[in-house]
Each structure stands twice: as C-alpha cells, then as structure tokens.
Amino acid sequence: MARLGALLVAAALGALLSFALLAAAVASDYWYVLEVADGNHSGPGHAEPLSSHSGLWRICEGQNSCIPLIDPFTSESLDMSTSVQHLISLHRAVMVVLPLSLVLIVCGWVCGLLSSLAQSVPLLLFTGCYFLLGGALTLAGISVYISYSHLAFAETARQYGAQQVQAVRISFGWSSALAWGSCAAETLSGAILLVAARALSLSQRPGGLHSVVV
Template sequence: MKLTLGALAVFVAVAGVVSFVFLVLAIGTDFWYIIDMSKWERNSSQLSSHSGLWRTCDGERYDPQCWPFVNPFGNANNFTESHRQLLGMHGTFVVLLPLSVIVMVIGGMVGFISILARAYLMLLLTGVILLFGALITLSGISVYVAYSAAAFKEALYISSRRTLEDINIHFGWSMALAWISFVAELLTGISFLLASRIVAAVRRQDQAI
C-alpha cells in the first residue's frame, strides 16, 4: 500500500491533537505520583496522597484538599547538596514540560501551513521542531522520574525503612498521559519528515516530466 500525503495529513492531525491534549492534561492533573498508605493503618486514607507537578493533594476521593508545592527544607542556609539537587530537578521539569507544549503549538501552526502549501522545507522544519519537542518532553519525564527516586531516597534517609516499607508508592495516570503524548509527538514529527520526502519525490517526478 502506497503512503500518500493525504493519509499522512490525517495521521499527523490526529496524533498531534492527541499529543497536545494528553500533555496538557498530564501537566494540569495531580496523579503523577501516588502514595497509598491503606495498608499502614485502618484509617489511613487521610494520610495517603497524590501529587502533580505543581501541588500535592490528600487521599480523599471525592473532595481532596490540595496544597501548592513549597520548599520543604526550610532556610536556604541549611540546604544540603541533596536538597539543592532535588530543588534543581523540580525547577527543571516544571519548565521543560510546559515548554514542550509551547514547542508543540508552534510546530502545529507551521505544520498546518506546510501541509496546505505542500512546502518541502516547511514540512521538514515542522518535523524537526516536533522531534525537538518530543525530546523536551522525554527530558522532562526523565527528570521527574529521577526526582521521584531522589525524593524517595531522601525520605528513607530522614525516616526509617520500617516506616515506609508498607507504603505503596507508584506513578499514576498523569505520567501515563505524558508518555502517550511523547510517543504521539514523536510519531507526528517522523510523519512530517516522511511527508517532506513525499513532496520532494513528487517534485522530482514533475521536473522529470
């Protein structure tokens, strides 16, 4: 089956919308990191929590109370190297993921024009922009994973392993949305590169005729 520019246009439209919507939902929701303490005590649902990029919420199912993230380490004079690393990683992923949304919007506008105009260079540029945006998304997710691991390690250091051993800690569906967005954005960028090759091939055939 021959790949056509029309089929690629439909695919990039669908994949682009999915990538944009899922990443916006991921950034705006609070289920990146879930702490389930239901096994710790019978009435421990209030101790459970789920966190997003900007705030953390308690474990109440219907009316959770949420608080914005604040510096948990007190005065800057008391910072250890691990504290500085955690704060630096937090500042990194809260910048990278919204930046990816901006790159995605720019790529979408350029891509829409390039498909209508069937312009080789603009299609190629759109593919590069979206691949760069996918790289930013991947970097943001990776930094968040590293941040979560470092924060858990710091919690083990401050507390005791016995305190945390019965706590179920896992990533939530907000991170799953971010991963889906990354894959969709990656496929969209590759599709624009393929579209540029198709346009170039059609132009060569027209010139040969």
C-alpha cells in the same frame, strides 16, 4: 496526492492529541501515587489504606485536601542540604520543561499547517525534525520527574529512617501515563511529517506523481 493529504492530516491529529494529553498531564495531580498500609488503621472506618497523590504543582491527601508544593523558584536554599537543593533544582527543571513542551507543540502545529499549505519540502522536513526534538524534550522532562521522585523518596527514607517507609508503596499514576502518550504521539507526528516530505519530494519529480498516488 491523496496519500500526501492523508499523511498531513494524520500528523496534524497526532500533534493535537499530543497537546491534549500533555495539557491534561500537566494540569492533573496523579503523577506520583503513594499508599501506606498502616496496620494501626485497619479497624472499622479505616478500611482504606492511607494514601496521597501529587502532580507538578500540588500534593493531595485523601479525596479533597490538596496543598501547593513548595515553589522551587522562590525557595530559600541557603540553609538546605546539598541533596535538598538538588531536589529543588530537579523540580524546577520539570516545571519549566513540560510546560515549555506544550508551547512548542503549538508552535510546531502552526509550522506544520503553514508547510502543508505551502507544499514545501524543506518546511515539512524542518517541522518533522522539530516535532522529533519536541518529543525528546518531553521525554527529558518525564525522565527528570522520575529521577526527582525517586530521589525525594530516598531523601524521605534517609530523614525518617528506612523502617518508617517499609509499608509505603509508590507508583506513577495516570498523569504520567498521559505524558508518555503525548511523547509518543508527538514523535509519531514528526515521523509522519518526514514521510510526507519524502512523498511530496517524489511527487515534484518528473514522472513521480504516479508513484505517490499508488
């Protein structure tokens, strides 16, 4: 039973880590980083390239000037092009899916705690599958954000001309890396719970306790 206890503790810690990483990712503003190497600003006082970084809720230029992004739930889209409406829909999906993933992690952690205390194989199996589906949901949110970012940059290039964005370098920052880490931790927790369910099932069989202990 020592192995079972270790598996349950590892799954619980993985879920806590997943929540902490995703909460930090959702709250931070370094999902998308944009840098512009402007040759006209290469003199004294302009050593740093122009840059901005954005998160799910706002965009920041320089060090301190941050402005909220357009609220996709209240935006009037009747007079917007189809491509812009599609971007708004993607942004809306991201702002729903990733915070929802946070709530689901908390619910999964509670389910895992209850199934551990009850020593129930079906509950452990359910919670393990729940975390795997939660990891898939987080992955879907990240994928939608990546698609949204690429399409937003393509729309900007279309509106202002490809030559205007030739000096622009884009990348995904540490906030997106935290989200990837959360997805991995949540998936790992689900897999560990499935292994724990298997170990508990073996321990409940006649003569199965020795095989779990060793």
